Amino acid sequence: MALENDNELRDLIRKAALLNAVSHDGKAQAGALVGRILGERSDLRSKIKELSGIISTIVNETNNLSITEQKAIVEEKWPETQKKKDVEEKRLPPLPNADKYKQIVTRFSPNPDSVLHLGSARAIVLSHEYARLYNGKFILRFEDTDPKVKRPSLVFYDSIRQDLKWLGCRIDAEYIQSDRLPLYYEYTERLIRDGNAYVCVCPAEEFHNITLARQACPCRNLSATEQVERWHQMLGGDYKEGEAVVRVKTELDHPNPAVRDWPALRVIDTKKYPHPRVGSKYIVWPLYNLAAGLDDHLMGMTHIIRGKEHYTNMVRQKYLYQYLGWTYPEAIHYGRLKITGAFLSKSKIVAGVKDGTYTGYDDPRLGTFAALRKRGITPEAIKKMIIDVGTKANDVTLSWENLYSYNRKILDSQTNRYFFVPNPVQLKVIGVPQTFQAKLVFHPENPERGFREYSITPEGEEKIASLWIARKDADTMEADKIVRLMELFNIKVRSKTHDMVTAMFASESYEDVRKIKAQLIQWIPKGEEYPCQVVMPDASVNDGYAEAACKKLKPDIVIQFERFGFTRVDEVNDKLIAYYAHK
Numbered sequence: 001m002a003l004e005n006d007n008e009l010r011d012l013i014r015k016a017a018l019l020n021a022v023s024h025d026g027k028a029q030a031g032a033l034v035g036r037i038l039g040e041r042s043d044l045r046s047k048i049k050e051l052s053g054i055i056s057t058i059v060n061e062t063n064n065l066s067i068t069e070q071k072a073i074v075e076e077k078w079p080e081t082q083k084k085k086d087v088e089e090k091r092l093p094p095l096p097n098a099d100k101y102k103q104i105v106t107r108f109s110p111n112p113d114s115v116l117h118l119g120s121a122r123a124i125v126l127s128h129e130y131a132r133l134y135n136g137k138f139i140l141r142f143e144d145t146d147p148k149v150k151r152p153s154l155v156f157y158d159s160i161r162q163d164l165k166w167l168g169c170r171i172d173a174e175y176i177q178s179d180r181l182p183l184y185y186e187y188t189e190r191l192i193r194d195g196n197a198y199v200c201v202c203p204a205e206e207f208h209n210i211t212l213a214r215q216a217c218p219c220r221n222l223s224a225t226e227q228v229e230r231w232h233q234m235l236g237g238d239y240k241e242g243e244a245v246v247r248v249k250t251e252l253d254h255p256n257p258a259v260r261d262w263p264a265l266r267v268i269d270t271k272k273y274p275h276p277r278v279g280s281k282y283i284v285w286p287l288y289n290l291a292a293g294l295d296d297h298l299m300g301m302t303h304i305i306r307g308k309e310h311y312t313n314m315v316r317q318k319y320l321y322q323y324l325g326w327t328y329p330e331a332i333h334y335g336r337l338k339i340t341g342a343f344l345s346k347s348k349i350v351a352g353v354k355d356g357t358y359t360g361y362d363d364p365r366l367g368t369f370a371a372l373r374k375r376g377i378t379p380e381a382i383k384k385m386i387i388d389v390g391t392k393a394n395d396v397t398l399s400w401e402n403l404y405s406y407n408r409k410i411l412d413s414q415t416n417r418y419f420f421v422p423n424p425v426q427l428k429v430i431g432v433p434q435t436f437q438a439k440l441v442f443h444p445e446n447p448e449r450g451f452r453e454y455s456i457t458p459e460g461e462e463k464i465a466s467l468w469i470a471r472k473d474a475d476t477m478e479a480d481k482i483v484r485l486m487e488l489f490n491i492k493v494r495s496k497t498h499d500m501v502t503a504m505f506a507s508e509s510y511e512d513v514r515k516i517k518a519q520l521i522q523w524i525p526k527g528e529e530y531p532c533q534v535v536m537p538d539a540s541v542n543d544g545y546a547e548a549a550c551k552k553l554k555p556d557i558v559i560q561f562e563r564f565g566f567t568r569v570d571e572v573n574d575k576l577i578a579y580y581a582h583k
Ligand SMILES: [Zn+2]
Pocket: 199, 200, 201, 202, 207, 217, 218, 219, 220
């Protein structure tokens, strides 16, 4: 057949030309297409001249269309190729008072006492996204100033950096609070000298009662000189853990008792609880509001985007700003994002990994980024979901299914499809008239991605073809039932035992069984099976056979097992190990 009349080829070129055109301002490049088409149809290498002629004709036709017409055709015929753009086009509401600042600066400030999980996604994605939207700066700040209760661990600094990288969040500057203690001391001393903070040595219980009564404790009104002396004694180790706290003065009758003279620094016995980075070098450690409050100003933060549970912290920190003559950054407090079933507290995750309940921080049962990554949940899906939820102050509850649906939209057109038969059962088809060459495209809507082929050759007098099918499908079979083996042929079930289904060849064409809505099932020719284990989200394992073509897969790629679901390839060795994402 002359290439000129090969309609399939013409369609392939037309699609490639249109896609190329819409991504190049309406002008497809013939040169780029020749290579592309040859990549998919190597059989045409000997006919390059003829092929180039056809390509150049089609490119001319394509380029004669306006870009609007080109886009309309692409949108109508191959909408899946345009999906990725939708994902990126979603916009967040503008930041308040953005034009007041020369450069927008946002931050994400985790305590490295655990790995990150989905619960942190909102803070990360929104802060990073806004920084990019305004050509600003995104700061990562490790808030590691509690060596005792929320003890940081060195491995988590790294895993947090990796998670941010995976999420596509570029860090413009990184700070670690445990490096900054001298700085916090300096400002504390200033606050104390100015009479805006004091060292309180009252027992906690007593102080609590005094506060509730809106009274000053005996330490509060000591002279600044005495306060500074106490402060130096505190730094010098004269007070043991629990014996002294630096407090920032507020109104004693502040309507929220938790705000009244809030604690800013305390003593920690770092001989007993050494800090993983600075050991026992310091014994006076800042509490959250002092360190975060000072840092937000010192690091030039313009917008703080965080959960509304931090609202009271802002109220506390504003006292610091008032005393130091600073202006508090713009603050956006969003509502809680709950993902049903996804949350485990950080401490439970850490404990569960330590005691072996979980295989690691990427155990598929966990909602950690490491686990999501392992399962083939894309960072784009997480981002899109978070951006869609936006910065609303009301609480939002999402389900795993919501996240899966974002992920599915992204993966469906990108991933190639393969056959997997979990829990395999043998299928014997009798009376197969000839050798069948099954040509299975990797993606029905993107035939240009190519295909793999299997030949099914009948053997013996009875012309028997042997294949593997999933036990689940075998279980639904009964005598006389007509079933279609996808892209192969139709069979009529004759009998079955526990280990084998016997069927008769029925016919080849799908049209024959379309009207009776015959079930379409996946299959693998005997001899073309590749042992495969799919680890499910509940950590159970689905054992079965993947088709031989899967041996060529590279780890980390996400594929779709037909009628089974999306899985991420983890290992390709003597068997395939994959992690299940979702349907
Ligand atoms: Zn006191």
